[in-house]
Amino acid sequence: MSVSAPSTPSAPGPSGPAPVLAEVVRSGFVEGRHRGGLVVLDAEGSVELALGDVTSPVFPRSSNKPMQAAGVLRAGLELTGERLALAAASHSGELFHRDLVRRMLSEHGLTADRLQCPPDLPLDAVERETYLASGAVRDRVTMNCSGKHTAMLAACVLRGWPLDSYLDPAHPLQRLVHDVVEEAAGEPVAAVGTDGCGAPLMAIGLTGLARAFRAFALAAPGTAERRVADAMRAHPEYVAGTRRPDTWLMREIPGALSKMGAEAVQAVALPDGRALAFKIEDGAGRALGPVLARTLTLMGVDSPVLARIGRAPLTGGEREVGEIRATF
Numbered sequence: 286m287s288v289s290a291p292s293t294p295s296a297p298g299p300s301g302p303a304p305v306l307a308e309v310v311r312s313g314f315v316e317g318r319h320r321g322g323l324v325v326l327d328a329e330g331s332v333e334l335a336l337g338d339v340t341s342p343v344f345p346r347s348s349n350k351p352m353q354a355a356g357v358l359r360a361g362l363e364l365t366g367e368r369l370a371l372a373a374a375s376h377s378g379e380l381f382h383r384d385l386v387r388r389m390l391s392e393h394g395l396t397a398d399r400l401q402c403p404p405d406l407p408l409d410a411v412e413r414e415t416y417l418a419s420g421a422v423r424d425r426v427t428m429n430c431s432g433k434h435t436a437m438l439a440a441c442v443l444r445g446w447p448l449d450s451y452l453d454p455a456h457p458l459q460r461l462v463h464d465v466v467e468e469a470a471g472e473p474v475a476a477v478g479t480d481g482c483g484a485p486l487m488a489i490g491l492t493g494l495a496r497a498f499r500a501f502a503l504a505a506p507g508t509a510e511r512r513v514a515d516a517m518r519a520h521p522e523y524v525a526g527t528r529r530p531d532t533w534l535m536r537e538i539p540g541a542l543s544k545m546g547a548e549a550v551q552a553v554a555l556p557d558g559r560a561l562a563f564k565i566e567d568g569a570g571r572a573l574g575p576v577l578a579r580t581l582t583l584m585g586v587d588s589p590v591l592a593r594i595g596r597a598p599l600t601g602g603e604r605e606v607g608e609i610r611a612t613f
Contacts, residue, residue: 353373502554574595
């Protein structure tokens with residue numbers, strides 16, 4: 286297979302078109318491009334690299350989940366280990382995820398009908414086939430955000446807060462989450478929307494998102510932020526799944542904190558305080574791996590897992606004929 290050299294990314298800048306971060310190469314021909322914004326912070330928290338607009342607000346989607354998990358801890362809910370990791374998860378819907386969600390609901394006197402996330406199939410494609418073959422149907426517990434919703438409900442039970450309105454942005458729990466997001470990001474929330482799971486969604490800039498992950502990775506032991514970061518790093522399979530890049534990255538790079546979000550958002554912090562965040566403008570998740578692997582390589586990370594994360598082949602028939610690759 287013959288492929289051309291990567292294209293030179295277009296000039297970054299918030300006032301013009303977003304730069305090309307990845308391109309789609311089929312049979313040596315560039316057939317598509319994915320634009321976006323990307324920021325890298327150095328160990329002191331200063332911007333080391335910025336491609337495109339990294340200050341205007343975006344919806345981080347599930348990359349906000351560590352902040353949401355810290356919110357339930359601030360509400361007084363005692364979660365540790367796998368349970369806390371699952372509270373910050375976009376889980377794959379594998380059996381061990383579903384089983385733990387059900388146990389957590391029972392532990393707090395709750396049932397699945399209290400969940401207000403929509404019924405869904407497993408996020409993981411392999412698990413989805415097995416699930417459907419068993420005759421199972423869409424379920425709220427199976428939805429990838431069910432761990433977060435269970436933790437939110439449990440916090441409300443503990444505090445005596447209303448359960449039916451736990452997703453209202455004005456709910457006491459959601460106000461706590463709002464505070465966590467602003468404190469960690471070091472900037473005000475620019476807008477509040479509704480995420481795919483129905484939860485409030487706080488908009489911040491990519492630089493703020495990178496700062497937030499850096500703050501969690503460097504937080505003092507015992508704080509809500511550090512407890513979430515430690516649980517995620519210790520139990521990455523509960524944050525994502527057995528076949529997911531976030532899991533691979535946190536397993537193979539000691540101290541890394543990683544969380545993707547829908548619409549092609551990714552944030553990572555390293556234990557020395559360096560951090561990154563990016564968003565692919567068109568929401569194409571297929572570009573996440575190549576862009577993430579390239580960024581970590583530029584940051585000096587050297588691990589075999591980057592080749593695994595960065596590999597995004599294209600097929601023609603039943604053979605490999607191209608790839609999606611980073612352009613910077």
